[in-house]
Amino acid sequence: MSADVVQLAEQAGPYLTTAVSAYGVAVFTRAESAAVDATANLGRRILQAVWRRRGERGRAELEAAVQNAAQAPDDEDAAAAVRQQIKRALREDAELLAELARMLPAAGETVTVTASGERSIAAKAIGTAVTGDNTTIRP
Template sequence: MSAEIVQLVEQAGPYLSAAVGAYGAAVFSRAEDAVVDAAADATASLGQRILRAVWHRRDDQDRTALETAVREAAEEPDDEDAVGALRQQIKRALREDAELVREVAGLLPAQGGVTVNVSGTRAIGAQHIGLAVSGDNATIHPPQQ
C-alpha cells in the first residue's frame, strides 16, 4: 500500500471520526447545506464530504460495506476494530481509485498548516501561547523571584 494512502487516511481520521460521531449512519443522507453548529461541525462536515466522496465512487456492494462500517463505528466508537474496519474501507477505495486519492487530498487541509476551531463565549484559540486567561475576575500573580 502506498505511503500516500496511509498518510491520507491518518490525516482524515479525526474528520471521519467526527462525522461518524455526529451523524452516524445518516452521514450519507444528511443534507450538506443543513445549518451547521459552528466550528465543531466544520470538522464533522469535512469528514462527511470525505465519506461521501468515497461512497459516490463505489459500486453497490462496496457502498453497502462502507455503510455497514460507518454504522458499526457509530454504534461502537470506542471499539478499535469497528473504527479499523471503516479505515480499511477508506484505504481500499483509495487504492483502487487514483482520482479519489487526489479528491480526498484536495479536501484535507495542507499538511504542516494549523487549523484551530474555537467556539463559545470567551473561547481562546492560539497556536503558540504562554498564558491565556478566560473568565471573570481573574487575578494573575507574577512568579516570585
C-alpha cells in the same frame, strides 16, 4: 500499499470518527449542518465522496463499517474498519485519492476561522455567501 493512501487515511481518521459520531449512518445522505463542527462536516464530505465513487458492494461495505462505528464510538477496531474501507477505495481510484488530498488540510497545517458579530461568515474557502435580507442571487 502506497504511502499516500496510508497517510491520507490516517489524516482523515479524526474527521471520519467525528462525522460518524455526529451523523451516524445518515452521514451518506445528510447535508452539511451549521450545528455540527467543521471537523464533522469535513468527515461527512470525505465519506460521501468515497461512497459516491463505490459500486453497490463497496457502498454496502462502507455503510456497514460506518454503522458499526456509530454503534460503538469507543471501539478502535470499528473506527479502523472505516479507515480500511477508505484505504481500499483510495487504492482503487486515483482520482478519489487526488480529491481527498485536496479536501484535507496539508500535513501540519492548522486552519483557524473565526466569525464575530451579527451575520458574520467564517470559512476557509467559500463559494457564495449571503448575509442580507431580501437578497437575490443571479448567475
